[in-house]
Amino acid sequence: MVDAVFLLRFYNDYFYTLYYPTIPLTDGTGEFTKGMAGWTQVEEYQDDFTVLKNWRVSKFADKEEKLAAMSVEDILKDEELKSYAVATSKVLFGDYCAGCHAAGGAGNPNFPILADDDWLWGGSVKQIETAMVNGRIGNMPAKGMMGNLSEQEMQDVTDYVMALSEGKGEDVAFTAGKAAYTKGMCLACHGPAGKPLAPTGSANLTDQVWRFTGLPGADLRTEAYNTIAYGVNVKKDGQYIAGTRQAYMPSFKERLPDADVNIKRLAIYVHALGGGQ
Structure with a gap:
């Protein structure tokens, strides 16, 4: 005598096999039988999401x-x-x-x-x-507003910028850097004392927030020098010059x-x- 529980399970499994997508096809396509119900998890998810979305729209x-x-x-x-x-x-x-x-x-x-x-x-x-x-x-020009800073002057400006961030910009040791800062017209954007007079995209040089720092642990002085030397978004013949910072939102x-x-x-x-x- 066939066990009644076995028959129940057999017919139950048989029904679900036909009703829902279950049986992989053997043609190598990775497809499977679609089932008589035409049901898919994706469609059920989409239906549930639509219900939730409509509820949110109504509530809020x-x-x-x-x-x-x-x-x-x-x-x-x-x-x-x-x-x-x-x-x-x-x-x-x-x-x-x-x-x-x-x-x-x-x-x-x-x-x-x-x-x-x-x-x-x-x-x-x-x-x-x-x-x-x-x-x-x-936007920031390379080598000063007019591109007129020498290698030594860029080094001096870098030291001055680092000093500004530490509140030491007026120290006599950075006189050459301050002069190069003026010559390069850095003050036109960053202000006479390293703090922009208006929010125009120029960095405040008197704090210790650095826009370009490379990877964690990067030497800040080197990063500051690279920005001064190569500028921001500087192009030649329609192409970014080597080393320029790219800043675009x-x-x-x-x-x-x-x-x-x-x-x-x-x-x-x-x-x-x-x-x-």
């Missing part, structure tokens, strides 16, 4: 409408909406920003740190939003989904990361 519709309608300055004043923008930005930041700026804005080598209060282009929430909309392209208005809202969201998030101005 009022906040999303406010984000779309309000300016970043007004969002920043609304604590509840600001918290919502920050909370919903983390995945976006991970997908679109962390590749350069690292998780939490800690900054990968040779990319700006967003988790401090040192801002090349200004740290107001509106300035951050503008940077994301328009992108940013760094693309516009995200065409890269982000729902860019109008998501750029605002990310601007609020980045502003919160670095003690924005």
Whole structure:
């Protein structure tokens, strides 16, 4: 007599084998029987995701409408909406920003740190939003503004820049470097005393935040010299010269989904990361 439990299991397995995709084909294609139900895990995932997405849209519709309608300055004043923008930005930041700026804005080598209060282009929430909309392209001439610095003068300027970062710029030992700094017109961008007079993308030389540091453990003086000698984004005949720093941030208005809202969201998030101005 055939065991009833065995028959039940047999028919149960037989049913699932026919109903769901299970049996690999022997033609070497890696395909399998599709099953009478036409069911796939991918379709079930997509259906579940759609349900979740629709639920989120319904639950947070009022906040999303406010984000779309309000300016970043007004969002920043609304604590509840600001918290919502920050909370919903983390995945976006991970997908679109962390590749350069690292998780939490800690900054990968040779990319700006967003988790401090040192801002090349200004740290107001509106300035951050503008940077994301328009992108940013760094610019610094090689060998001084006019390309007129000698090797010795570049060495002197490097020593002066290092001294500025340590608060020693007025020491008599760096007089030659200060003179070369003036000759090379470094002050036109970095200010007479190493601090830019306006946020135009130029580094503050009086702090110890370095835009280009190479890999961890790199000699800072060598890195500073290389930036002075080869500049930033310097091209000849349409090609970057050897040794020049490349500093480029693309516009995200065409890269982000729902860019109008998501750029605002990310601007609020980045502003919160670095003690924005």
